[in-house]
Amino acid sequence: MKKIILLIALSCVFTTKAQYGYGNNNGRQRQNQLPQTEQKAPEPNFDVERYIGIVNYDIEKAAKKSSIKLSSNVGKEFSKVLTKYNKDIKDITRINTFVLKSTKDLVENYQKKVIKTGDNSSQKKVMTKMGENLKPISEILKKEDLILDKKMKVLLSEKQYKKWIKYNRKIYKIFPKEEA
Known part of the structure; x- marks a missing residue:
């Protein structure tokens, strides 16, 4: 017992x-462990170029994704078209650098304020201001994109054109439809 x-x-x-x-x-051991710190929200990083659809093409990558050989006649013409497009887009971006930078700062400052205070009551005002700032640039880009799309439709075969559109969707580039 x-x-x-x-x-x-x-x-x-x-x-x-x-x-x-x-x-x-x-x-x-529990006392010696470091106290867990609160995770900070990531810094706002608004990509204005991506928002309005500014893309500078890597010609070799675009040709590869669209199944175009750059050594062929079609490839050489494809390269010329994209080189001209890239040059035009760089010029547009350079001319409008101040507007793009100020819009980026406007949105990022708004995002920081919202993170800090939690008050997003001025969102509509900021979005309206951003739209007003970017509308002229957007219209110019739309014209350039329509020109590029027309040239690519004529230049590429149907299969290559479908691959070209698919590649553009992956890089967040959408071509506007022609207005009748």
Whole structure:
């Protein structure tokens, strides 16, 4: 009988030690752990160029994705068309650098304010201002995109054109439809 009581008492001691970790410094280890810090929200990074559809094509990659050999006649014409398009887009971007930068700053400052205060009541005002700033640039880009799309439709086969459109969707470039 004494042995059974001793066995029960020892098993209780061992199970409590195993469950609660008495004697193996778990209490101290918890105190020595670094306190968890709150994660900061990421800094706002508004990509204006992507928002309005400014794309500078990597000609080799675009040709590869569209199954066009640059050494062929079609490839050479494809390269010329994209080089001219890239040059035109760079000129548009350079001319409108101030508008793009100010719009980017406007949106990022608004986002920082919302993160800090949680008040997004001025969102409509900021979106309207952003639309007013970017509308002229957007119209110019739409014309350039229509010209590029027409040239590509004429230049490429139907299969290559489908691949060209698919590649453009992956880089977030959508060509506007012609207005009748």
